Amino acid sequence: MDAPRSTDNSTVIKYIGSKRLLVNQIVSLCHAAAPAGGSVIDLFSGTSRVGYALKSAGFAVHANDHNAYAHNLAMCYIQTDAPKLIDQAIKIIKDLNTIAAGNGREGFVTQTYCLNSRFFHPDNGRRIDAMREHIETLDLGPELKAVVLTSLIEAADRVDSTTGVQMAYLKSWAPRAHKRIELRIPNILAHPKHLECSAHQLDAIDAAQTLSANIAYLDPPYNQHSYLGNYHIWETLVRWDHPQVYGIACKRIDCKERKSPYNSKVKIADAFDQLIDSIDADTLIVSFNNEGYLGREQIETILAKRGPLVVLDRDHPRYVGCKIGIHNQSGKKVGKAGKMCNTEYFFIAGDGAHRVADAQRELVAA
Numbered sequence: 386m387d388a389p390r391s392t393d394n395s396t397v398i399k400y401i402g403s404k405r406l407l408v409n410q411i412v413s414l415c416h417a418a419a420p421a422g423g424s425v426i427d428l429f430s431g432t433s434r435v436g437y438a439l440k441s442a443g444f445a446v447h448a449n450d451h452n453a454y455a456h457n458l459a460m461c462y463i464q465t466d467a468p469k470l471i472d473q474a475i476k477i478i479k480d481l482n483t484i485a486a487g488n489g490r491e492g493f494v495t496q497t498y499c500l501n502s503r504f505f506h507p508d509n510g511r512r513i514d515a516m517r518e519h520i521e522t523l524d525l526g527p528e529l530k531a532v533v534l535t536s537l538i539e540a541a542d543r544v545d546s547t548t549g550v551q552m553a554y555l556k557s558w559a560p561r562a563h564k565r566i567e568l569r570i571p572n573i574l575a576h577p578k579h580l581e582c583s584a585h586q587l588d589a590i591d592a593a594q595t596l597s598a599n600i601a602y603l604d605p606p607y608n609q610h611s612y613l614g615n616y617h618i619w620e621t622l623v624r625w626d627h628p629q630v631y632g633i634a635c636k637r638i639d640c641k642e643r644k645s646p647y648n649s650k651v652k653i654a655d656a657f658d659q660l661i662d663s664i665d666a667d668t669l670i671v672s673f674n675n676e677g678y679l680g681r682e683q684i685e686t687i688l689a690k691r692g693p694l695v696v697l698d699r700d701h702p703r704y705v706g707c708k709i710g711i712h713n714q715s716g717k718k719v720g721k722a723g724k725m726c727n728t729e730y731f732f733i734a735g736d737g738a739h740r741v742a743d744a745q746r747e748l749v750a751a
Contacts, residue, residue, distance in 0.1 A: 398542040399549035400432050401615060404604065404672065407729060408438045410699075411670070415439060415600055417744035418668040418737025423599035424580075426666060428589045431455055431612070433462040435602060437574070444600075445580035449592035451645075452612060454538065454619035459584035460531030466582075467573040474532045477523070478568045481516045481533070485566055489515040493627045498618060502635045503554045509544050509566045513537070513622075516568075521625060536568045538619050543567075550615040552634055590656075593663040600737065601666035605657065606647040607677030614640045653678045658687050668737030675728040684732055693738035697731040697745070 404411060415425060422443050427436045430448035432455070440446045440463060448459035489511030499510035520533055546555045546562040576582055585592055589605070606612060613620060617637045621628060629638040646652035657679060661669070669691055673684060681696070688694055733741045 398432060398539055398619075399547075400434075401550055401610070402604070402606075403432065404435050407672070407699075408435055410731070411435055411602065411672070412438050412442050413744075414670055414697075414731060414733060414741055415444065415602070416442070417741045418670065418733060419599045420740065422577075426592070426596045426598040426601045426664075427463075427604075428592055428601060428660075428664075429604050429606070430459045430463070430584075431604070433459045435604070437462045439602075440574055440577065440582055443577045443580075445577060445598075446582045447585065447596050447598060448583070449585040449587055449589065449596070451586060451588050452616075452620060453586065453623045454616060455612070456584055456586035457531045457534050457538075457623045460528055461535040461571055461573060463582045464584040465528045465532060465573050466576045468575055470526075470529050470532065471570075471573065473529055474536075474573075475570055477525075477529075477533050478536050478570055481519065481537070482568050484515050484519055485512040485568070487512075487515070489513075490518070492518065494622075497630060497635050501630075502633065503558070504545055504547060504551065504618060505541065506544070506546070506558060506562045509541070509562070512566050513541055517622060517625060532571055532573060534623055535571050538622055539571065540566050540568045541618075541622070551618050551636075552615060554634070590660055590663055593660055593665070597665035599666060600668045600670060601664045602670045602672070603660075604672040605660075606645055607653075607673055607679070609648050609650075611640065611645065611648050613637070613643055650678045654683060654687075657684075661687055661691065666735070668733065668735040671730075671732040671734070673730050673732070675730070681730060684730070688732055688734040691734040692736065693734070693742075695733045695738045695742045695745075697733070697741075698728050700728060 424445040424447065425439050427446060427448045430436050430450045433448055436446045436448045436459065446463050448463040450456055450459060491511050492514035494505070494513045494517065495507055495510035498504040499507040505513065516537060520530070525533065544561055544564050544566050546559040547553070548555070585596070587595065614636060617640055621637060630636060631638055646656035669688065671684065671688065673679065675681070685694060685696065
């Protein structure tokens, strides 16, 4: 059985706050801020969709995220230099698909996420258990293991039974949940010529004090919803630590303990202010929206100390859950769908702000 290739140009897992529709604009802003190319720190890398696009555009990207699953994605899509290990990855993923073609074995995933909850059909749960256990027996370097685990995460995402976050699952199986899980080769990139890219797993403030680049891109959490809580299964698939779980969604117990100041209305302003003071970059590009704990004026005040400031905004579709409405734990609809769009802001501060402003004027004039 051959290992099929991913047809997308970056990670494709369903992800709240994804910049899929904004990524081209972000790349354009970086080109305007540093027209000769250069380096970018992505301090809250998430799925690495933005970092992947910047790497593809010729920037040296240094991605950071404190969650293990996000660091794994960054290892795969940012730090890995494709020519060095693609052949090995193809062989391993082909072997894993052969394992998945069997009946599999019932383990932690099946019990926790298929029987105690309903995130995956038990047939796929057994296949995931068998593949993940096999991966653990292999002597893989960190980058190759990240590529293989990314392939598994993306495959599991294609057969889950959720609306896209792991806070809850559907009352009835989603049609895709009945499909047999199949791994694909992630579409990893070669490094830009003569440039190294890297992935880090640090708190944002520690990464800011460690890394330096021409541009720092920031897309921090903006409200009470924790990315760890929303994607706790991916965290467990990467860590493979068989954690204690709680609640109907079988969330990792550390979802209660690992709290980010960016998920706190009380703490976010001070955390953001300290982070901005710590960043070693000539230009800062901050993505935030009008539903966040920080208002536009607060962000402008904090960023003003970094020099010239330009603010751009555009309408952006909200996450799919807002279109569905609010349901209780038994699947009964108890709330109405929310508004369909919010306003996404880009704050550009520092040396590159005037270049971005000039580029915007030229665009309008054209």
